[in-house]
Amino acid sequence: MGAFMPNMSPRLRRPLWIALLLTPALLLMIGFVTLPILSALVYAFYKWQGLARIGFAGFENFRLILFQPPFSTWTYNAFFHNLIVFVSLMVVQNGTAFFLAWMLSKGLRLHRFHQVSLFLPVILSTVIIGFLWKLFLNPLFGLVNQTLVAIGLASWAQPWLGQPSTALASLIVVNAWHWVGFPTLVYLAAMQRIPREILESAEIDGAGEWTRIRRIVWPLVAPATTIVVILTFIGSFNWFELPYIMSGLEGPPFHSTDVLGLYFYRTAFGTVSAALQDFGRGSALAVLIFLFILCISAWWVRILRRREIDL
Amino acid sequence: MLKPWQAALYQALLVMTSLVMLYPVAVMVLSAFKTTGEIYASPFALPESFALRNLATIWHETRFLAYLGNSLLVTATSIALMLAAGTLAAYALARYAFRGNEAIYLFFLAGLMVPLKLAVIPLFIELRALGLIDNRLGLVLVYAAIGLPSTVFIMTGFLRTIPAELEEAARIDGAGEGRILFRIMLPLSRPALVIAGIHNAVPIWNDFFFPLVLIQSDHAKTLPQGLTVFMGEYSTDWGVLFAGLTLSALPLTLIYVALSRQFIAGLTSGAVKG
Amino acid sequence: MSPLFRLGATLALAVSAAAPAFAAELTFWSWRQEDRAAYQEIIADFNKLHPDVKIKFEAFEPTSYNTILSTALAGGKGPDLIQARAYGGLEAFAKPGYFLALDKTMVPELDNFAPDVLAAESMREDGKVYAVPFATQTVLILYNKELFQKNGVNPPESWEDMIAAAKAFKAKGVMPFANGTATAWQNEILMGAFGPSLYGREFNGDLVSGKATFQDKRFVDALAKLTELKEHLPQGFTGVDYPTMQQLFISGRAAMIAAGSFEIANFRRQNPKLEIGVIPGPAAAKGGPRLVSLFVDGGYAINAKTEHRADAIKFIRYVATPRFGDLFSSKLGNISPIKGVKIEDGLLADVARLNASSSPYVMLVNFRYQEPTGSTLIQSGVQKMMAGQATPVEVGADVTKGIAAYYKPFQK
Numbered sequence: 003m004g005a006f007m008p009n010m011s012p013r014l015r016r017p018l019w020i021a022l023l024l025t026p027a028l029l030l031m032i033g034f035v036t037l038p039i040l041s042a043l044v045y046a047f048y049k050w051q052g053l054a055r056i057g058f059a060g061f062e063n064f065r066l067i068l069f070q071p072p073f074s075t076w077t078y079n080a081f082f083h084n085l086i087v088f089v090s091l092m093v094v095q096n097g098t099a100f101f102l103a104w105m106l107s108k109g110l111r112l113h114r115f116h117q118v119s120l121f122l123p124v125i126l127s128t129v130i131i132g133f134l135w136k137l138f139l140n141p142l143f144g145l146v147n148q149t150l151v152a153i154g155l156a157s158w159a160q161p162w163l164g165q166p167s168t169a170l171a172s173l174i175v176v177n178a179w180h181w182v183g184f185p186t187l188v189y190l191a192a193m194q195r196i197p198r199e200i201l202e203s204a205e206i207d208g209a210g211e212w213t214r215i216r217r218i219v220w221p222l223v224a225p226a227t228t229i230v231v232i233l234t235f236i237g238s239f240n241w242f243e244l245p246y247i248m249s250g251l252e253g254p255p256f257h258s259t260d261v262l263g264l265y266f267y268r269t270a271f272g273t274v275s276a277a278l279q280d281f282g283r284g285s286a287l288a289v290l291i292f293l294f295i296l297c298i299s300a301w302w303v304r305i306l307r308r309r310e311i312d313l
Numbered sequence: 314m315l316k317p318w319q320a321a322l323y324q325a326l327l328v329m330t331s332l333v334m335l336y337p338v339a340v341m342v343l344s345a346f347k348t349t350g351e352i353y354a355s356p357f358a359l360p361e362s363f364a365l366r367n368l369a370t371i372w373h374e375t376r377f378l379a380y381l382g383n384s385l386l387v388t389a390t391s392i393a394l395m396l397a398a399g400t401l402a403a404y405a406l407a408r409y410a411f412r413g414n415e416a417i418y419l420f421f422l423a424g425l426m427v428p429l430k431l432a433v434i435p436l437f438i439e440l441r442a443l444g445l446i447d448n449r450l451g452l453v454l455v456y457a458a459i460g461l462p463s464t465v466f467i468m469t470g471f472l473r474t475i476p477a478e479l480e481e482a483a484r485i486d487g488a489g490e491g492r493i494l495f496r497i498m499l500p501l502s503r504p505a506l507v508i509a510g511i512h513n514a515v516p517i518w519n520d521f522f523f524p525l526v527l528i529q530s531d532h533a534k535t536l537p538q539g540l541t542v543f544m545g546e547y548s549t550d551w552g553v554l555f556a557g558l559t560l561s562a563l564p565l566t567l568i569y570v571a572l573s574r575q576f577i578a579g580l581t582s583g584a585v586k587g
Numbered sequence: 588m589s590p591l592f593r594l595g596a597t598l599a600l601a602v603s604a605a606a607p608a609f610a611a612e613l614t615f616w617s618w619r620q621e622d623r624a625a626y627q628e629i630i631a632d633f634n635k636l637h638p639d640v641k642i643k644f645e646a647f648e649p650t651s652y653n654t655i656l657s658t659a660l661a662g663g664k665g666p667d668l669i670q671a672r673a674y675g676g677l678e679a680f681a682k683p684g685y686f687l688a689l690d691k692t693m694v695p696e697l698d699n700f701a702p703d704v705l706a707a708e709s710m711r712e713d714g715k716v717y718a719v720p721f722a723t724q725t726v727l728i729l730y731n732k733e734l735f736q737k738n739g740v741n742p743p744e745s746w747e748d749m750i751a752a753a754k755a756f757k758a759k760g761v762m763p764f765a766n767g768t769a770t771a772w773q774n775e776i777l778m779g780a781f782g783p784s785l786y787g788r789e790f791n792g793d794l795v796s797g798k799a800t801f802q803d804k805r806f807v808d809a810l811a812k813l814t815e816l817k818e819h820l821p822q823g824f825t826g827v828d829y830p831t832m833q834q835l836f837i838s839g840r841a842a843m844i845a846a847g848s849f850e851i852a853n854f855r856r857q858n859p860k861l862e863i864g865v866i867p868g869p870a871a872a873k874g875g876p877r878l879v880s881l882f883v884d885g886g887y888a889i890n891a892k893t894e895h896r897a898d899a900i901k902f903i904r905y906v907a908t909p910r911f912g913d914l915f916s917s918k919l920g921n922i923s924p925i926k927g928v929k930i931e932d933g934l935l936a937d938v939a940r941l942n943a944s945s946s947p948y949v950m951l952v953n954f955r956y957q958e959p960t961g962s963t964l965i966q967s968g969v970q971k972m973m974a975g976q977a978t979p980v981e982v983g984a985d986v987t988k989g990i991a992a993y994y995k996p997f998q999k
Binding site for chain 3: 052054161251255
Binding site for chain 2: 017028102112148179211
């Protein structure tokens with residue numbers, strides 16, 4: 003254990019103290035998260051019609067989700083989109099956040115103003131953000147298209163949310179705009195803890211800005227990266243509110259913005275205008291999503307922690 | 314030290330970013346003064362008039378102050394509960410070696426991975442058994458539990474980076490576990506507490522799903538839930554909704570601006586001589 | 588225990604203690620936020636007949652309504668009176684036994700409804716009625732009378748006429764149609780407004796019996812005709828969503844919109860000066876039949892576990908009377924299916940007249956009982972087709988295949 007957690011005193015055992023520390027959180031979690039979720043996951047093994055449980059289904063719901071078109075098509079389609087979202091956000095959102103944090107850490111003039119303005123979108127409700135950006139991206143009177151026409155790039159003006167080629171990308175960009183403030187803050191906090199002497203002595207040794215970033219800053223903010231990666235991963239696969247507001251529950255145009263969060267919601271709760279409620283399939287989907295995220299996260303955690311130690 | 318051209322470049326980039334961030338917010342605030350038709354007809358122009366008719370609608374048709382109070386109460390209490398319980402648990406996981414440490418850590422993390430909306434029916438049944446339906450306390454407990462995984466995750470991440478020497482020195486001085494936790498570890502973790510707090514406060518403040526399902530009486534509704542009254546089946550009163558949601562964003566914004574001062578102070582005090 | 592817990596416990600006690608003090612107050616849940624004021628008037632009228640029955644009307648955000656209702660019913664804390672959907676949406680709640688079955692001894696006023704209207708609020712497997720229908724809705728074309736007059740265009744009767752009218756509008760700088768395909772369910776509306784006139788009266792019956800599937804020439808040809816509309820839809824129509832469409836018509840920038848009759852009240856409220864006219868989808872050939880799509884919007888049901896059954900029945904009987912129907916139509920701008928209701932409003936009366944020549948709104952009425960619903964399939968199918976990414980034949984095949992998985996008459 004010592005090598006795994008270097009800042010710990012291995013000989014100390016305070017079982018009662020530890021139990022005391024853990025109990026409140028465990029009670030809350032088990033009582034209001036774990037137990038309800040387990041009850042709900044049991045739904046996956048039954049057949050449902052609306053709210054009525056009409057018989058034991060065994061693994062039928064899982065079979066439908068994984069192997070029976072069109073359900074399975076929707077599953078893999080949504081999953082694929084989640085992957086795209088995750089990778090894109092890592093690069094676009096978190097990459098930008100890293101550099102923004104670096105610039106903020108310099109303490110330039112106005113940096114507090116920048117910090118506040120960067121974080122302002124994070125505080126806003128996704129409902130507002132989604133609607134605002136839908137207005138901006140509106141093909142007829144949206145600001146984006148109007149600007150493109152005004153600066154002579156009229157051929158680039160297109161129905162951003164109406165085409166499968168641009169719809170998901172647009173949502174990703176909006177999400178990045180909305181949330182970039184948060185990873186920026188996390189990175190900023192980590193960067194602020196880097197002892198100034200290390201950076202200064204590197205500079206004296208002749209290391210340029212970029213070299214310092216690559217060789218010193220990036221490795222030293224590993225804990226922040228862990229947090230950001232895991233939260234982005236989990237957030238990408240649970241993504242729901244923004245696509246719901248901007249696209250709709252079916253993930254239009256024709257499922258090109260469909261993600262697991264939307265698919266789950268319309269399966270479990272139905273939509274007003276098309277899909278019917280099915281808790282059986284909805285739960286099965288939730289079970290699969292959960293297992294997937296659990297395995298990958300456990301693996302990520304292992305890898306990232308090891309990296310933190312090594313660095 | 315930055316070369317002047319580097320500083321200028323960074324400043325330019327930061328200014329551009331701030332503008333990109335703030336412009337939509339400005340549109341939002343301006344739209345709060347428009348009617349739905351006006352928002353679609355001239356979305357980016359200044360409003361025809363700065364009449365407060367949308368605000369008047371909110372005032373008359375909803376119990377705005379009551380909802381605001383409920384939101385403040387529910388959010389503050391949830392955050393306090395979640396940070397308290399979560400930090401204690403994170404401390405145990407981060408600074409003590411014991412069997413099951415990794416398993417419990419993953420158990421908390423697993424809470425982040427399930428779409429909790431799925432459990433809404435069992436949750437309702439459970440809260441009903443406890444007599445907590447239509448009760449803000451029920452909402453608080455649910456939110457606190459939902460926020461625990463990310464809190465534990467973030468706090469563990471930060472607490473693990475505090476060097477053991479600090480702890481050792483304190484122990485040599487005769488400090489007990491409690492003292493170490495409250496006098497040394499917690500103050501050092503202020504930035505992490507702020508981050509964990511904000512990460513959860515925003516979704517809790519803006520959530521309307523759980524209040525819609527768990528709160529049925531008008532006097533206990535939260536603000537976003539109260540504002541859903543303007544979302545109709547075939548038409549949504551966007552002007553009024555914008556006004557409401559803009560107002561709704563104010564408390565958190567003010568708190569954040571105030572906290573960011575704290576945050577910066579916390580940041581610099583957290584730099585440990587290594 | 589912390590003061591907060593004590594406060595919480597006291598609150599819980601207070602709430603539960605307060606309940607019996609309001610004896611015989613029924614809760615009535617709905618998703619119609621826009622109608623709150625009107626329902627207060629309706630309840631006031633009901634109270635003239637039954638002053639001792641108090642009713643509390645609560646409206647919820649429509650997309651969450653199902654979830655809120657499901658959860659409350661499953662948790663045993665549902666309302667006494669429930670506004671419910673029709674067809675598959677009704678069965679989802681009736682099947683688990685949440686709604687009280689209504690019959691003629693309990694509610695003699697059920698005689699005021701035509702059998703097919705009652706069928707929309709019944710469960711297919713036991714034939715019992717579970718809700719009293721409150722409105723029918725029609726899918727057709729709304730047009731701006733002023734724009735037509737100003738530009739010298741006549742409301743079109745045949746498809747040819749309509750295309751010519753669209754071209755005339757475009758030449759004068761007016762958007763012919765407000766429709767866009769970004770919002771999924773609007774694609775079904777598009778099909779519902781133009782479809783029946785194109786595929787004819789018998790098609791629906793043939794579908795139900797299995798004599799025809801969605802691969803039938805009539806349907807595929809109708810789909811193909813829809814693609815002819817593309818050049819007359821707004822530029823970038825694949826990105827034009829539902830609110831944008833509505834605003835285009837309300838603000839007078841578009842001459843026509845394929846929409847449901849439920850938009851009428853909404854449009855009028857947002858632009859009282861708008862002069863709206865209604866026409867059915869144009870006939871395929873000159874002089875051919877013109878049909879609209881028709882469906883039952885929803886009904887009022889009684890919670891099977893209500894403690895105020897007698898009072899609830901009083902209300903349900905009231906909403907099945909022509910007296911209520913008149914009030915409903917005039918206050919809410921919808922067409923009540925109750926026999927003997929007089930529709931005062933000219934435009935609504937026009938719609939009612941058009942309803943005489945109608946076909947059921949095919950997917951909602953017949954194929955929204957099981958997943959994948961016909962609605963889901965046709966919505967994404969038409970959306971894809973209008974974007975040029977699928978042919979009418981492919982769409983017909985996809986829809987048929989999806990439905991054939993559970994619909995026996997298609998399984999040949």
